[in-house]
Amino acid sequence: MFQNLQERNLTFDMVFSRILKFISRSPCGNYRLMVGTDSQVHCDRTVFITGIVIQNEGKGAWACIRKHIIPRKMLHLHERISYETSLTEQVVSLFTFERKNEVIDLILPYIYQGATFTMEGHLDIGIGKRNKTREFVKEMVSRMESMGVEPKIKPDAFVASSYANRYTK
Numbered sequence: 816m817f818q819n820l821q822e823r824n825l826t827f828d829m830v831f832s833r834i835l836k837f838i839s840r841s842p843c844g845n846y847r848l849m850v851g852t853d854s855q856v857h858c859d860r861t862v863f864i865t866g867i868v869i870q871n872e873g874k875g876a877w878a879c880i881r882k883h884i885i886p887r888k889m890l891h892l893h894e895r896i897s898y899e900t901s902l903t904e905q906v907v908s909l910f911t912f913e914r915k916n917e918v919i920d921l922i923l924p925y926i927y928q929g930a931t932f933t934m935e936g937h938l939d940i941g942i943g944k945r946n947k948t949r950e951f952v953k954e955m956v957s958r959m960e961s962m963g964v965e966p967k968i969k970p971d972a973f974v975a976s977s978y979a980n981r982y983t984k
Contacts, residue, residue, distance in 0.1 A: 816881065817829075817830050817867070817879040817880065817881045818879060818880060818881075818882075819877075819878060819879040819880065822879075825879060827909050830867060830879055831909075831910075831914060833877055833879075834848070834867075834869045834877065834918070835917060835918070835921065837869050837871070837877040838869065838871075838918060838921050838922065839921055841871060841874065842921045842922055842924070842925050842930060843922075843925035843928045843929065843930045844871035844872070844874060844930060845871065845872040845873075845929070845930070845931045846869060846870065846871055846872075846918075846922065846930075846931065846932045846933070847868075847869070847870045847872065847932075847933050847934075847935060848867075848868075848869050848910070848918070848932070848933070848934045848935070849866075849867070849868045849869075849870065849934075849935045849936075849937055849967075849974040850865065850866070850867050850868075850903050850906045850907050850934075850935070850936055850937065850964075850974065851865070851866055851903055851936065851937025851938065851939065851967075851972055851973075851974035851975030851976075851978070851979055852864065852865040852866070852899040852900070852902045852903045852939070852975055852979055853866075853899065853939045853975045853976065853979035853980040853983050854889070854895050854898070854899055854939075854983060855980075855983035855984060856888050856889060856890065856895075857888075858888070859886070859887075859888070860884050860885060860886050860887065860888070861884070861885045861887065861888060861889040861895065862882065862883075862884055862983050863882070863883040863884070863885070863898065863899060863902055863983070864880050864881070864882055864883075864979040864980075864982040864983050865880065865881045865883070865902045865903060865905075865906050865979060866878060866879070866880050866937075866974045866975070866978045866979040866982075867879050867880075867881075867906060867974075868974050868978060878978060880978075880979065880982050881906070882982070883902060885898075892947055892948065892951075893951060896938075896939070896940060896948055896951050896955065897951075897955075899938070899939060899975070900938060900955045900958055900959070903936050903937070903938070903959075903975075904936075904958065904959075904962060907934075907936055907959075907962050907964055908962070910934065915934070918932060919932060933965055934963075934964045934965065935964055935965045935966070935967050935974075936959035936962065936964040936965070936966050936967065937967045937971075937972035937973065937974040937975040937976070938952075938955050938956070938959065938966060938967065938968050938972050938975060939969070939972060939975035939976050939979075939980070940952050940955055940968050940969065940972075941968055941969030941970070942968065943969075946969070952968060956968065
């Protein structure tokens with residue numbers, strides 16, 4: 816189940832209908848559909864939050880999250896990053912070929928007026944020298960690319976590193 820500040824217990828079908836409604840309000844916009852996951856290790860569990868954000872660049876966004884709890888401390892960084900990526904992949908896979916085509920059908924008549932649509936997978940990893948996750952970048956980016964979504968890493972992966980992060984505490 817998904818939720819946001821206004822609604823709880825949203826099924827994915829409900830989430831998808833909210834996304835379609837958001838786009839249909841202004842189908843000539845520049846849309847980014849972004850999915851990303853972050854995690855936080857607590858004393859007796861690890862909390863994972865996957866965020867979905869549909870953004871009309873410069874004109875607002877609609878977003879929701881899904882919480883997943885593992886009842887143990889996941890202390891190995893590779894395991895946690897890989898699990899974050901798996902949860903992102905799981906949500907991305909819900910956007911089936913047919914569902915993506917529904918979105919494209921809304922935007923397509925407005926392509927010549929500048930409408931755009933991209934789908935991104937936000938990964939809470941980075942290539943900075945001091946970033947412990949840099950050794951996993953190639954592997955996780957490849958996983959996103961294999962699903963047909965544009966991978967984003969820090970500092971461009973704000974759905975994972977900022978939006979989802981806020982709800983892991």
